Amino acid sequence: xxxxxxxxxxxxxxxxxxxxxxxxxxxxxxxxxxxxxxxxxxxxxxxxxxxxxxxxxxxxxxxxxxxxxxxxxxxxxxxxxxxxxxxxxxxxxxxxxxxxxxxxxxxxxxxxxxxxxxxxxxxxxxxxxxxxxxxxxxxxxxxxxxxxxxxxxxxxxxxxxxxxxxxxxxxxxxxxxxxxxxxxxxxxxxxxxxxxxxxxxxxxxxxxxxxxxxxxxxxxxxxxxxxxxxxxxxxxxxxxxxxxxxxxxxxxxxxxxxxxxxxxxxx
Amino acid sequence: xxxxxxxxxxxxxxxxxxxxxxxxxxxxxxxxxxxxxxxxxxxxxxxxxxxxxxxxxxxxxxxxxxxxxxxxxxxxxxxxxxxxxxxxxxxxxxxxxxxxxxxxxxxxxxxxxxxxxxxxxxxxxxxxxxxxxxxxxxxxxxxxxxxxxxxxxxxxxxxxxxxxxxxxxxxxxxxxxxxxxxxxxxxxxxxxxxxxxxxxxxxxxxxxxxxxxxxxxxxxxxxxxxxxxxxxxxxxxxxxxxxxxxxxxxxxxxxxxxxxxxxxxxxxxxxxxxxxxxxxxxxxxxxxxxxxxxxxxxxxxxxxxxxxxxxxxxxxxxxxxxxxxxxxxxxxxxxxx
Numbered sequence: 001x002x003x004x005x006x007x008x009x010x011x012x013x014x015x016x017x018x019x020x021x022x023x024x025x026x027x028x029x030x031x032x033x034x035x036x037x038x039x040x041x042x043x044x045x046x047x048x049x050x051x052x053x054x055x056x057x058x059x060x061x062x063x064x065x066x067x068x069x070x071x072x073x074x075x076x077x078x079x080x081x082x083x084x085x086x087x088x089x090x091x092x093x094x095x096x097x098x099x100x101x102x103x104x105x106x107x108x109x110x111x112x113x114x115x116x117x118x119x120x121x122x123x124x125x126x127x128x129x130x131x132x133x134x135x136x137x138x139x140x141x142x143x144x145x146x147x148x149x150x151x152x153x154x155x156x157x158x159x160x161x162x163x164x165x166x167x168x169x170x171x172x173x174x175x176x177x178x179x180x181x182x183x184x185x186x187x188x189x190x191x192x193x194x195x196x197x198x199x200x201x202x203x204x205x206x207x208x209x210x211x212x213x214x215x216x217x218x219x220x221x222x223x224x225x226x227x228x229x230x231x232x233x234x235x236x237x238x239x240x241x242x243x244x245x246x247x248x249x250x251x252x253x254x255x256x257x258x259x260x261x262x263x264x265x266x267x
Numbered sequence: 268x269x270x271x272x273x274x275x276x277x278x279x280x281x282x283x284x285x286x287x288x289x290x291x292x293x294x295x296x297x298x299x300x301x302x303x304x305x306x307x308x309x310x311x312x313x314x315x316x317x318x319x320x321x322x323x324x325x326x327x328x329x330x331x332x333x334x335x336x337x338x339x340x341x342x343x344x345x346x347x348x349x350x351x352x353x354x355x356x357x358x359x360x361x362x363x364x365x366x367x368x369x370x371x372x373x374x375x376x377x378x379x380x381x382x383x384x385x386x387x388x389x390x391x392x393x394x395x396x397x398x399x400x401x402x403x404x405x406x407x408x409x410x411x412x413x414x415x416x417x418x419x420x421x422x423x424x425x426x427x428x429x430x431x432x433x434x435x436x437x438x439x440x441x442x443x444x445x446x447x448x449x450x451x452x453x454x455x456x457x458x459x460x461x462x463x464x465x466x467x468x469x470x471x472x473x474x475x476x477x478x479x480x481x482x483x484x485x486x487x488x489x490x491x492x493x494x495x496x497x498x499x500x501x502x503x504x505x506x507x508x509x510x511x512x513x514x515x516x517x518x519x520x521x522x523x524x525x526x527x528x529x530x531x532x533x534x535x536x537x538x539x540x541x542x543x544x545x546x547x548x549x550x551x552x553x554x555x556x557x558x559x560x561x562x563x564x565x566x567x568x569x570x571x572x573x574x575x576x577x578x579x580x581x582x583x584x585x586x587x588x589x590x591x592x593x594x595x596x597x598x599x600x601x602x603x604x
């Protein structure tokens with residue numbers, strides 16, 4: 001049998017795979033956040049070095065990210081072994097050894113997990129990310145002129161194209177519309193919607209609560225109040241984390257870098 | 268006192284200041300070093316360039332420096348000490364009641380001295396707490412539920428011993444309970460971000476009169492904090508760490524303030540510089556010049572009037588700590604009475 005595996009694994013392939021790993025608390029790619037310190041490839045072995053904004057960053061989140069980095073790197077064809085090194089952290093050694101040996105969090109930190117496992121934590125933050133991305137999309141739609149009723153009435157199959165350069169193609173009230181600038185917001189939202197496992201059938205509503213229940217048009221404003229707080233919280237943290245990382249490692253970054261989507265929807 | 272261009276006087280209470288010792292001689296271990304490095308990065312990251320200190324000065328600053336930054340340059344009339352012990356990291360503690368008491372005794376009208384307790388100290392700590400309250404005339408405590416102690420990585424306000432300490436607060440008239448619920452550092456899932464234990468305690472001790480000031484507004488979880496604060500009238504937001512964003516990311520500062528003003532209103536927010544993390548002068552200058560941007564005004568019915576600024580900068584804290592307000596700054600109070 002022929003093994004369809006490249007003999008040489010490229011750093012680019014690993015990097016591309018790692019773009020898919022996000023900080024659950026900030027819902028942004030580790031690569032964009034600057035958390036990736038270096039990637040070294042040696043045959044089928046990969047070593048990824050991670051760095052975080054503070055010495056104290058919560059170990060459970062650090063563990064989740066390091067774990068996801070390992071999983072994601074292992075998916076790259078040809079990669080056989082992954083070592084994830086966390087540097088400059090209070091639990092650098094414990095997390096590095098634990099993740100690289102694929103141990104569960106509570107085996108590395110016995111007694112600290114307190115009954116709440118990391119999967120539950122991940123789910124919690126996936127829900128928050130869903131809310132945040134939904135708010136960004138919905139505000140965009142409202143500013144583009146859709147009514148509350150039209151927004152809550154959109155079905156999954158009313159999203160016609162999210163990859164068109166000219167904009168987001170939607171069917172609103174039977175008519176097709178192209179909304180300039182919205183395709184990225186829609187893609188981001190749909191990815192989070194998919195991740196929380198909501199009904200993806202064409203007849204399902206696009207905008208629902210986290211449990212998949214449709215919203216009444218009169219309830220949209222209150223719903224946005226709720227998701228807005230999640231976005232404000234997450235964005236605030238993202239700014240803080242980017243800034244601290246830049247300060248810690250002397251990097252140049254755009255301070256409100258994580259805010260580009262929001263700035264667009266605000267204008 | 269801050270004076271506006273129109274000659275109005277604004278009474279300023281800095282709700283959260285420290286007189287810490289992070290010098291290498293006081294550091295016990297690498298955690299202490301990591302702590303100071305982390306604090307210093309907060310300072311560097313969010314301060315305007317002119318206000319960034321060298322590390323050595325930041326580790327341990329002098330009394331004259333602090334007096335100048337707060338009371339000469341920084342418009343502050345009264346500053347509230349919020350001790351944080353960290354005895355597992357620092358030989359003599361990071362910022363203790365005893366350290367702060369030196370300044371309190373020297374400048375009794377300038378400072379409010381709070382203390383701290385830790386339910387894991389159980390009966391012995393309870394006794395010590397009572398002694399401190401009596402000795403220093405304490406009106407408030409700062410609680411740091413994420414603090415390490417031996418093998419323990421934190422505690423909650425709902426722990427049985429914490430309840431006994433809260434009962435003791437009621438008994439002694441220590442009504443202001445400042446709880447650190449702050450940025451993303453260190454907890455496992457004795458989750459120091461989780462504000463749910465404040466919710467329980469605020470409900471339980473509402474009739475007894477305890478006020479819970481959530482320092483840093485539960486920053487990584489502002490949404491949870493707002494939700495709780497909206498329901499519990501005795502929950503307040505301490506603006507330490509929130510304020511300096513006014514310089515670093517003004518639009519997001521405005522968004523957070525809009526949420527806080529919407530859910531809590533102007534009567535339950537307390538200005539703090541968190542000195543020496545940041546210095547009050549530049550924060551207050553920027554806050555006095557602040558207004559909500561148009562996009563936020565459209566989305567949220569909130570306004571930042573001069574009256575609201577007065578409340579946030581000093582009158583709210585003055586009420587909690589029964590501080591005398593100079594008549595020149597008391598127009599709002601007089602108008603309400």
